Amino acid sequence: QSALTQPRSVSGSPGQSVTISCTGTSSDVGGYNYVSWYQQYPGKAPKLMIYDVSKRPSGVPDRFSGSKSGNTASLTISGLQADDEADYYCCSYAGSYSWVFGGGTKLTVL
Amino acid sequence: QVQLQESGPGLVKPSETLSLTCAVSGYSISSGYHWGWIRQPPGEGLEWIGNIYHSGSTYYNPSLKSRVTISVDTSKNQFSLKLTSVTAADTAIYYCARLRYGDIWWGQGTLVTVPS
Numbered sequence: 001q002s003a004l005t006q007p008r009s010v011s012g013s014p015g016q017s018v019t020i021s022c023t024g025t026s027s028d029v030g031g032y033n034y035v036s037w038y039q040q041y042p043g044k045a046p047k048l049m050i051y052d053v054s055k056r057p058s059g060v061p062d063r064f065s066g067s068k069s070g071n072t073a074s075l076t077i078s079g080l081q082a083d084d085e086a087d088y089y090c091c092s093y094a095g096s097y098s099w100v101f102g103g104g105t106k107l108t109v110l
Numbered sequence: 111q112v113q114l115q116e117s118g119p120g121l122v123k124p125s126e127t128l129s130l131t132c133a134v135s136g137y138s139i140s141s142g143y144h145w146g147w148i149r150q151p152p153g154e155g156l157e158w159i160g161n162i163y164h165s166g167s168t169y170y171n172p173s174l175k176s177r178v179t180i181s182v183d184t185s186k187n188q189f190s191l192k193l194t195s196v197t198a199a200d201t202a203i204y205y206c207a208r209l210r211y212g213d214i215w216w217g218q219g220t221l222v223t224v225p226s
Contacts, residue, residue, distance in 0.1 A: 001171065001172060001173075003155070032211070033212070034211040034212040036212055036213045036214065038214075045216045045217065045219050046156070046205075046214075046216055048213055048214065048215070051212045051213035052212035052213070053212075055212075057213075089155065089156055091214065093211045093212065096169065097144060097163070098169055098171070099209060099214070100158060101148075101155060101156040101157065101158060103155045104155040104156070
């Protein structure tokens with residue numbers, strides 16, 4: 001079970017859009033529509049931002065969107081705001097009641 | 111709304127056993143879902159440790175399987191983690207969580223330190 005691959009860091013200016021990729025295999029990301037994304041501030045627990053690839057929980061702004069193509073999932077944040085600056089983690093169901101995470105991406109708002 | 115709260119020692123000596131408990135409120139463990147543990151070493155990423163179904167069936171990360179035991183006490187609506195033979199590499203924030211295929215609901219986490 002290998003970690004999903006995310007870029008270590010991404011950045012963007014306020015108002016711009018950024019996309020964070022999450023690459024796995026056909027045994028996890030590509031095999032199930034069960035990718036989720038989490039936002040984590042320093043010292044805080046992760047917060048669910050996207051579930052089931054592209055669904056948004058209540059309270060999450062529609063500036064956050066998710067998608068998947070093959071073995072790669074993506075989180076897009078449009079209209080960047082200063083408080084979007086955080087770490088973002090993807091997670092995929094990997095079968096047999098196991099889950100696998102990405103290594104995390106640090107988003108910097110310039 | 112489900113709430114999860116971890117408890118246990120914040121400091122464990124090398125070679126000893128790390129033991130944590132997660133108290134669940136707002137939802138009965140017996141009603142379903144998987145309940146598990148995820149850890150995050152300081153400054154690093156998240157690692158799935160394992161989970162348990164209310165029936166008692168357990169599923170563990172292969173990299174930790176030989177050292178991990180997760181159990182459930184439905185009468186107390188809580189579940190527990192035991193990690194044996196700990197080393198400094200096991201120093202991390204340990205989160206308990208409710209896991210569904212497509213999302214995870216997290217506890218606030220508890221830091222466990224194993225001195226080197």
